[in-house]
Amino acid sequence: MTIATFADAGLVLLVLTIGASTIFARRAFDAVIAFVVYGLLLAIVWVRLSAIDVALTEAAIGGGMTGMLLLGAAARLRAVEFDSFAAALPVRLCAGFLCALAAAGLAGALLLSPKVVLSLAPAVMENLPRTGLGNPVAGVLFAYRALDTLLEKVVLLLALLGVWSLAPNQAWNGIPGLRIYDQPNTTLTFLAQILPPVGIVVGIYMCWVGANEPGGAFQGGTILAAMWLLVIIARLADAPSTGNTWLRIGLVFGPVVFLSVGLAGLVLANAFLAYPPGYAKPLIVAIEVALTISIAAALAMLAAGPPKPVQQQ
Amino acid sequence: MAFARDLFTVLALVAGALFFLAGTVGLIRFPDQLTRLHALTKVDNLGLGLVILGLLPQADGWFGAFKLVSVWLLVQFSGAVVTQLIAGALRERGPCA
Amino acid sequence: MSDATLFGLCGAALAGLGLYGLVTHPEPLRKILAFNLLGSGVFLVFGFVSRRAATAGVPGDPVPQAMVITAIVVAFAATALAIALVLRLLEQTGRATLSSDDPASATGEKGNS
Numbered sequence: 001m002t003i004a005t006f007a008d009a010g011l012v013l014l015v016l017t018i019g020a021s022t023i024f025a026r027r028a029f030d031a032v033i034a035f036v037v038y039g040l041l042l043a044i045v046w047v048r049l050s051a052i053d054v055a056l057t058e059a060a061i062g063g064g065m066t067g068m069l070l071l072g073a074a075a076r077l078r079a080v081e082f083d084s085f086a087a088a089l090p091v092r093l094c095a096g097f098l099c100a101l102a103a104a105g106l107a108g109a110l111l112l113s114p115k116v117v118l119s120l121a122p123a124v125m126e127n128l129p130r131t132g133l134g135n136p137v138a139g140v141l142f143a144y145r146a147l148d149t150l151l152e153k154v155v156l157l158l159a160l161l162g163v164w165s166l167a168p169n170q171a172w173n174g175i176p177g178l179r180i181y182d183q184p185n186t187t188l189t190f191l192a193q194i195l196p197p198v199g200i201v202v203g204i205y206m207c208w209v210g211a212n213e214p215g216g217a218f219q220g221g222t223i224l225a226a227m228w229l230l231v232i233i234a235r236l237a238d239a240p241s242t243g244n245t246w247l248r249i250g251l252v253f254g255p256v257v258f259l260s261v262g263l264a265g266l267v268l269a270n271a272f273l274a275y276p277p278g279y280a281k282p283l284i285v286a287i288e289v290a291l292t293i294s295i296a297a298a299l300a301m302l303a304a305g306p307p308k309p310v311q312q313q
Numbered sequence: 314m315a316f317a318r319d320l321f322t323v324l325a326l327v328a329g330a331l332f333f334l335a336g337t338v339g340l341i342r343f344p345d346q347l348t349r350l351h352a353l354t355k356v357d358n359l360g361l362g363l364v365i366l367g368l369l370p371q372a373d374g375w376f377g378a379f380k381l382v383s384v385w386l387l388v389q390f391s392g393a394v395v396t397q398l399i400a401g402a403l404r405e406r407g408p409c410a
Numbered sequence: 411m412s413d414a415t416l417f418g419l420c421g422a423a424l425a426g427l428g429l430y431g432l433v434t435h436p437e438p439l440r441k442i443l444a445f446n447l448l449g450s451g452v453f454l455v456f457g458f459v460s461r462r463a464a465t466a467g468v469p470g471d472p473v474p475q476a477m478v479i480t481a482i483v484v485a486f487a488a489t490a491l492a493i494a495l496v497l498r499l500l501e502q503t504g505r506a507t508l509s510s511d512d513p514a515s516a517t518g519e520k521g522n523s
Contacts, residue, residue, distance in 0.1 A: 004413065005412070005413065008413050008416055008417070009416065012416055012417065012420045016420060016423055016424070019424050019427055019428075020427060022431075022443055022444075023427055023428070023430065023431035023435075023440075023443075023444060023447065028437065028439050028440060031440060032443065035443055035446065035447075038450075039450075042454075045417055045457075046457060048413065049413075049417055049460065049470065050464065050469035050470040051460060051461075051470050051475045051478070053479060054453075054457070054475050054478050054482070057478075057482050057483070058482060061482050061483060061486045062446075062450065062482055062485075062486070066485075066486055066489055069490055070439070070443065070489075070493070072493075073439055073493045073496065074439060076500065077437075077439055077496070077497075077500060080500065080504070091434070092434050095430055095433045095434050096434075099426045099427070099429045099430040099433070100426055102425070102429055103422050103425060103426025103429075104422075104426075106421075106422035106425055106426070106455065107419050107422040110419060110422060110455065110458060111415070113459075113462075117462050117463050119463035119471045120471070120473050121465070121468045121471040122465075122468075124468075124471075124472055124473065125467060136468070137472045137479070139472070140475075141476045144473075145473075145476060148476075148477075152480045152484060155484055155487055156483065156484075159487035159488065159490060159491045162491045162494070163490060163491055166495065166498045185398070187394055187397045187398055187401065188394070188398060191391070191394040194390065195387075195391070198387070216479075218479060218483055302486070302487065302490040303490065305494060
């Protein structure tokens with residue numbers, strides 16, 4: 001029992017309490033605020049689990065971007081909100097008992113897990129110098145399981161297509177209905193002039209440093225997306241219309257580069273997504289750069305929502 | 314030398330935590346939203362500043378110290394701007410529930 | 411690794427909480443919130459698996475960590491699509507519920523959703 005155990009127990013208690021208040025809050029707005037705090041506390045938990053890349057991703061995407069989406073939705077749904085827990089008490093008790101059973105089953109599986117730990121970590125670390133990377137998670141994402149990362153990027157684009165297709169017919173190729181301030185607000189303009197340069201530098205740094213230290217394309221791309229959204233919300237730039245050619249090129253740039261490197265690997269290294277020896281690190285860095293641009297565009301457009309009919313101009 | 318450094322870190326962190334506690338008590342107990350914003354601003358500036366000051370001797374090299382100080386400056390900046398935005402919205406629309 | 415076990419159990423509890431919220435809340439937005447809670451609980455279980463494989467040179471197994479990073483991004487994409495659907499439902503029908511009952515008469519009465 002060390003000090004660290006007490007700190008961990010306190011952190012777990014905090015996380016469970018905030019998670020419970022997300023579920024049991026009366027109003028949706030309170031639940032969403034609790035969820036954002038929960039996401040940030042989870043990032044600390046991930047650092048304690050020695051998964052720094054995951055902590056960065058959770059803080060950026062799980063806490064930040066998801067929180068922004070949910071806050072906007074809670075604001076719009078406030079008018080039609082009705083009292084939660086319309087379900088009767090016996091239903092809730094039964095559901096609670098069964099969910100406790102499910103959680104207990106999961107906990108039992110954790111505690112009774114086999115003593116001999118099968119893991120691929122030794123194989124990962126052994127072959128990491130051949131890829132030229134210093135960050136094992138980047139190695140897994142771009143060298144060992146590159147197919148997963150490529151498909152994940154395609155999933156992002158498919159979700160964006162799904163969001164765009166929810167627009168009414170006459171609004172196709174329109175401007176996303178991201179809620180911006182009605183009149184120019186000097187405080188927000190000040191923030192949107194000072195913060196984005198810093199944010200862009202931090203985002204590029206995170207993508208660049210991800211090859212050797214915690215970081216990577218997803219984390220850097222999220223920060224770039226957040227800076228772009230801030231500039232749009234403060235009316236310093238217009239939201240691009242969804243039919244904008246440059247936007248669409250930026251969105252597919254990452255997967256296209258990734259796919260072409262993979263197909264070139266078929267020719268040059270005898271397997272799809274294999275890298276020719278000695279060229280692994282430059283190719284991976286090039287893929288990460290292209291992916292950062294695409295991820296920034298895709299995440300920003302996902303948060304902006306479907307195009308709206310041109311009524312407010 | 315290491316003992317003096319660790320002692321300084323612990324003292325600064327405890328002082329920062331006390332400011333955080335005071336700010337949280339203010340957030341819960343103050344009567345209306347403007348006074349609660351005021352309590353939070355104190356926490357943002359002084360509490361976080363003391364915590365960062367306490368962590369500076371433990372940072373690794375100048376770059377690590379620079380990152381810590383820039384974290385403090387960014388939180389101060391965004392906290393100040395968001396406080397102004399919330400206060401402006403309160404003045405326009407009045408306190409919402 | 412007792413610290414990893416503590417966080418793994420926390421993840422199991424969060425998964426149970428999220429499942430409860432997903433089942434009992436009638437509003438789609440609360441269901442989406444609970445779904446995210448359920449997902450993050452499962453990710454914590456993955457974090458437990460990753461930490462358990464830690465040795466002297468490796469602080470955590472990177473393969474589950476990479477899977478969790480992928481999963482967080484995909485969960486965000488799913489949440490964005492779900493919220494767009496809920497807002498479109500609000501625009502089309504004026505209400506944000508999937509139940510066919512009138513919400514004004516649902517006070518205390520269980521809907522058949």
